[in-house]
Amino acid sequence: MTREEAEDLLLEAGAAKDGEFPLLDAAIACAVHEDPTRELQPARDLGAAGVERLTQRLKRESPEEALAETMAGDMRLAGDLLTHEHPANADILSVAERRKGIAVALGIYYLHVARRCGLSVSGVDFPGHFLLRIETEEGPLALDPFSEGRVVLPSELTRRALHAGLTPNVADRLDRLMAPVSDRAVLVRLQNNIFARASASRDYARAERAALRRALLDPGDHRPWLDVAAAREGQGALAGALEALARATALDGGAALAARAQRERVRLRLN
Incomplete structure (x- = not known):
């Protein structure tokens, strides 16, 4: 795929309705737009393998346990604690190769695999740290893809919200803290992350590409x-x-x- 072909795919994704947004394919197109010299198939293979493993686990485990064990255990996806600021952590092709990244990049794989297996999982635009929301029989739970998909308790959500600067009356509102966002918003958040890091390092060419991808995804x-x-x-x-x-x-x-x-x-x- 060339950079021009990637832009065409992002244009198509931008025109798609929220319920039909091709999250993983659009994320791969974003990575190709950044660097068109790489192989795409390993990223697609990782998604397919995740679907296969999760399908089996759901036969004997709860949805939240099965998803976490599949993605963190079987697929070995985890947050990069040592080199968190490395650009590869926000690139979906590099995440597939290294099996580590930032929360929102990892979350794209969680969302793709969970949806293919019929689970109701959405991104949560939590301040300072991307989370996932999974619907269970006991109610919605927050999962942290950076921390091996572990459940984040309500008290921890409030603590994190306060630490991020939210006021106490907002930090106690779990309905607001766990409000789901669209897949488009998830991928735009990832491009925002790339833009911010590139701008901070004065890599303006990379910052321009990230901003342009946002413009294509949300026209x-x-x-x-x-x-x-x-x-x-x-x-x-x-x-x-x-x-x-x-x-x-x-x-x-x-x-x-x-x-x-x-x-x-x-x-x-x-x-």
């Missing part, structure tokens, strides 16, 4: 184009930055003021 959102503009400006591509700002303004009138101010500043640099 109605103006904010990725603001980030594309910032990344292009960081590379000195001022004309391209202006083009991205114009796209942001066209998508959302609420962004017009910020985009217009940013655009005028870039124009002054051009002149």
Whole structure:
């Protein structure tokens, strides 16, 4: 798959309804868009093997136990504690090869495998740390894909929420802390992570690619184009930055003021 073909696939994913969003395929396309020289099949094979193992485990184990044992035990997926900031941890192809990564990248495999086996599992956009929500006969449970899929107790969720800066009246609201998000939002969160890390290291070309992928995945959102503009400006591509700002303004009138101010500043640099 070429980078151009990856962009076409992301465009198709962006146009898909939330219930039909091709999470794993779109995540693979994102990784190819970053580096088109790699082999895709191992990532797909990992997903298929996970489905096979989970199907067997569900015959004798509870859904939450079967999912955790399949992904962390059989598939050997775990959080990278030693080199957490390594770019490979946010790349789905590298995660399949190394069997470790950040929570949201690992969570994509959990979601793919669980859905193929009929489980009701969703991503949770928890502040500071991505989690999963699995529906069980006893009610919803929070799972941490970074910590081998272990169950996170309500008291721990509240503690984490307080540590992340949420106010006590919000941190006690488990319905809000465990609110499910769409698969699209999960993959956008992963690209946000890549963008933030690339921007912090002044790798503006990589930051631009991550922001562009967000724009393709969520075509109605103006904010990725603001980030594309910032990344292009960081590379000195001022004309391209202006083009991205114009796209942001066209998508959302609420962004017009910020985009217009940013655009005028870039124009002054051009002149």
